[in-house]
Amino acid sequence: MKLIIVESPTKARTLERFLGKDYQVLATMGHIRDLPKSKLGVDVENNFEPQYEIVSGQKKIVAKIKKAADKAGFVFLATDPDREGEAIAYHVLASLNDGRRPKKQTNISRITFHEITQSAILAALEKSGQVDQDLVDAQTARRVLDRLVGYKLSPVLWKKVRRGLSAGRVQSVAVRLIVEREREINRFSSQPYWRIGGEFIKGGESFGAELISKKGKKYQTREKMALFAGDYTSSRTTIKSADQAQEIINDLKPPFRVGQVDRKTSRRHPYPPFTTSTMQQAAYRLLNFSSQRTMRAAQKLYEEGLITYHRTDSTSLAKEALVAARQVIAQKFGQEFVPDEANFYKTKTRVAQEAHEAIRPTDFNRSQADIARDADRLYQLIWRRALSSQAADAQTEMIMAKINSGDYQFIARGRRLIFPGFTKILKMSQDDERLPDLLLDDTLESVKFFSNKFDTTPPPRYSEASLIAVLEKEGIGRPSTYAPIISTIQGRNYVQKKEGRFVPTILGQVANDFLAKHFPKIMDLPFTAKMEEDLDRVANGKAEWHKIISSFYQPFIGQVGEVEEKAKRVKIPVEKTGQKCPECKKGELVIRTGRFGKFLSCSRFPDCKYTANYVEKIDGVSCPDCGGEVVIRRTKKGKHFYGCSHYPNCKWASWRKPSKN
C-alpha cells in the first residue's frame, strides 16, 4: 500500500480512481502549518525564524496523514507543482518528522504533475524526487514578508487612524488603485466635440461615411486618451461647437469622388481558454456574476468532475484535451473549423506559476452541465471558450473607401464575414456591414450631411472584473485570492460598491493617503514585481532568503518606528447628510462610525446628544410583504441581512438581496 498526498479532496478521489487499490490518496485541504494568528510569529532578532504551528482546524487531517503514513510502505508528496505546493509538501514532510525536515528522506518522495490525466500521473510516479528546499525557502520568504508588512503596518493604522484597520501588500494597493481612479474622475472635465457624417448613394444603394480630414489634417473622430484631463496633445483637429460643424457642412460641395479603395482579409485568432482571472471577467461581463459567485459555481462544477481545476493561471491544455477538442469541433461544426495544428497560448502574466491546466470541460462532448442554474450557465461559457480556443481563425474582409470632396475627405468602412471560425462556437460573430461595390473615381451622389455631438468621458470606476484584471497584470494577488481581496477591502469599509462599481469611502481615502505618504515604497505598484524577482532568485539558488528579508526589514522597521513616533493622528472627516438635527434644530445630521457601524448624530455633539440609526436603502426593490423600502441591517454578530423599513410593523427579512418586482 502506498500513500499519496495532494491538496484537493476532489483530486484525491480522481487519483484513487486512476490508480486502483494499491494506493491511498489523502488531501491536505490547503496549508497544514502556518504562522500563529494572534502574534507576529517571526523572530526578527533571530534571523527571521518563522514560528510555524499546525493550523487550527487542520489537526485532524495532520493526524490522519501521520497515521496513514505509518502504515504505508511509501509516501508520495504530490501537492501542486508551484511555490505554495512545494511548501505544503515540506510541511507534510516536517509534520511526519516531529516538525523538522529529516536529514535523509527515505520511503518518501516528491512528485509533480500539471494535468490530472492518467498518463500524466503514471509518468509522474516514475519520476520521483526530493522536496526542493530553494523553492520552499522562496515561499518562506514570501510568507514572512507578507506577515511583517501586514502585522507591522496594521498597528500603525490602529494608532494613527482607527482601531481594527488593516494594511497589506495586496489589499492596500488594491484600495490605492480605487482611490486614485476616483480622483482622476473628479479632476476630469468633460469636453464636447462633434463628428460629421454623410450619406451617399451608388447604384441606388445608400451607405454612410465619416468625415476624417481636411487638406490631410485629421479630425478627432473618436475619443482619445489625449483628451482625458483636457490634455490636447493630439495632433488632430477637434470640432468644438455645433456652429463650427455647420460651417464645415455648408462648405461641402460636389463632386464626391471615390479616391481609394482598400480590401484586405483580416484574420482573428481565437481567445485562450480561461484562467481564473479571465473566467471571472467573462462571467461578470456576460452573466453579471460577482467573482465570489463565479467561484462558487466553478467549485461545484469542479467537485462534480465536469471541469478541471478552477484556480489556475495557465492557458495550456493537456494533450488529451487538445485531441478531444479537435474531434468535437470537427464533429459538431465541420472539419473546416479545425486548424491544421493545435493552437498554443503563451501566458501573458510573467509571474504565472502554471501549476494546473487552463479551465476546461473534462469532457468536450458535454455541452451542458445541467446541475445548478449558475453552474450550468458558467459551464457553457467555459465549454465555449475552451473548445473555441482550438478552432480555426475567423476571417473577415475589411473594405475601406476614401471619398474626396475638394479639401475634404470621408471614409466609408465595410465588413464581410468570409469564415466565422472560432466565433461560431463563441457565438460572437458580428453582422456584415454592407458597402456597394465602390470603384476608383466613381462619382457619388450625396443624400445628406449631419453632425453628432459627443462628450469626452472620464475613465470608468473599477468593477470587480476590471480591478482583478489590473491586479493580475501587475502580478499582485493569486487566482485563489482575487475573490477574497474584493471582499476584504469592502469588509474593512475602505471601498463600497455603487451600481456595481467601486467607490472609495472617506475612511479608505484617509487610510490610503496616510500609507502612501509614509510608506510609498510598499504602496507602489512595482513592489510586488520586485519581490517576485527576489523570490525567483531564492528559488533558483542564487540568493539567500534571510538576506532578502533582512534588507527589506531593516529600513522598513526604522520607518515604522519613525512614523509611530512622529506622525500625527489623522482626523477622519464626518460625512454630512444635509439634514437638520431634529432635536436641537441648530446642528446638521452627520454619519459617524462607531464600534457597531454607521449611525446618525448631531454635528454639535457633545452639546447635542441626538443619535439615530443609519439605514442604507436598496434602490429599485420594495418589501414583498408590505411594499415598504428594503434596508440593509446587521445581526448581533455583524452579519448583513435585508429587512423592511417598516419594522417592527412588518417583519419581512431575508439573507439574500431581493430581486426586482
Added chain:
DNA sequence: CAGTGAGCGAGCTTCCGCTTGACTT
C-alpha cells in the same frame, strides 16, 4: 435575523495564499 453608539483606555484588532465545509431565508 432588528442593541447600541463618539469621549475615558481593559484587551483586542492585523497579513497572503492554499484548500473546503457548515450555518441559514
